[in-house]
Amino acid sequence: MPTTRQWLGLAALCKEYGDIIHLRTPGKDFIVLGSAAAVSEVLEKRTANSSDRLIGPIVELSGSDWALGLLPYGQRWRDYRRALWQHFHPGAIVKYRPAQESFAPLFLKKLLDKPEGYMDHIRFVFSATLLKIVYGIDIDDDDLEIVRNIREAVEGISECFVPGKFIVDYIPILRYIPEWFPGAGFQKKCVIWRMKQEILKNVPFEQRNTSLCKSEYVMASCTTVVDQLLAGVTKRDELDDAPYWDELVKSIAAVVYEGERAIQSVATMQSTLLAMSLYPEVQQKAQAELDRVVGPGCLPNFADLDSLVYIRAIVKESIRWHTVTPLGIPHRTVEDDFFRGYFVPAGSVIIANSWACMRDPNVYKDPEEFCPDRFIRDGRLDPDVLDPATIIFGSGRRQSMLFLSVASTLHVFNISAPLDNDGNAIRIEPCMSDGALSYLEDCRCTVKLRSPEAAALVEREIAAMRYPPCS
Secondary structure, eight states, X not given: OOSSSHHXXXXXHHHHHXXXXXXXXXXXXXXXXXXXXXXXXXXXXXXXXXXXXXXXXXXXXXXXXXXXXXXXXXXXXXXXXXXXXXXXXXXXXXXXXXXXXXXXXXXXXXXXXXXXXXXXXXXXXXXXXXXXXXXXXXXXXXXXXXXXXXXXXXXXXXXXXXXXOSGGGTSGGGGGSOTTSTTOXXXXXXXXXXXXXXXXXXXXXXXXXXXXXXXXXXXXXOOOHHHHHHHHHHTSSOGGGHHHHHHHHHHHHHHHHHIIIIIIIHHHHHHHHHHHHHOHHHHHHHHHHHHHHXXXXXXXXXXXXXXXXXXXXXXXXXXXXXXXXXXXXXXXXXXXXXXXXXXXXXXXXXEEOHXXXXXXXXXXXXXXXXXXXXXXXXTEEOTTSOOGGGTTTOOHHHHHHHHHXXXXXXXXXXXXXXXXXXXXXXXXXXXXXXXXXXXXXXXOOEEEESOHHHHHHHHHHHHHHBSSOOO
């Protein structure tokens, strides 16, 4: 079992032995799926037997066992899924679009004032948008204690997603050794993680529908996810089990926030900017489409979604090119099963190597290249090309946020390579970090205005947001 950048080692094994392999480690059977076809057959067509989750000692010790991705299959899991579907199915997410659109000018203004801080600005726009949509909390700065604590909690959860990373998962009795015992460093980490998990679930919930802004910007209002969940709970007959439903609401809200922000959106946006600096011809085609469809006097919005085909293809290619969750979320079989003639024991851990699926040359020609055109045919998105979101646990709501961020950024700014002290361009080689959530280790680039008119457009949009609104 590879211990670092596991997706690479597992992909090499699948290349040698086939797209389904079995690994046995102390106390566990691992079934590795190395192709989109195998992932679909096991995780989509056999959901009754493959929807359980791997709940190891480290998950419980860290306090991460409330997260949907680590929740065992059962009634609580079904309640989670039902509530999420009610408020985030394709027809429901439209109501969050005004809130999403209202943060785009503020994001662009931050880029305009301090382009070198684009990494912080990316984190801000997704944090601010999701805090607004989920909790009704308004922020205008990402460097707030509530945001930092949430970020640290998410990082803790991400470490728990890596199967077999901690020795306690192989030798469960080690969960009882004290923190000071040699080799018990995981216990010290878990103490911090448990504290952060409680903050993630409780603090935003308690501060909902408040403003933490110092500036005077008017953001679009919306009915928050928490308000909708609480309204749904009060209509249930199970009110005698109120603590269960209150905890469920807190957990679902936290799942929506940390899942949207950490698993995909921030890292994918960062990789998109890097791709634009490495593939200037892609950026030029995107900006030509924006100029034609949107024009210089407006910012892109969701009304332009259907017409901005190339921008949507860039989002899909970004999700494919940099797989933020390279091994997905480990599943576990409930009962003994047979797959392609192979016996799969009950309790086997199923690992879907999403990274390998996205690098399959039989599915995506020249998979190492960033090529949005692979998703387009005759001026439309090609339905015959595998949508990366179906493998990487993406969704329409995540792609909609990315669409708006990518479109707005490219409409106003040019992205190019970073420069050294002598003004020479630096060639960045994409390299993914280790971990269940993988970020690009180096995604430096240069962000510059496309034109003075673009700066004036941003300033006009910002002026319209100030209170009282400008006439």
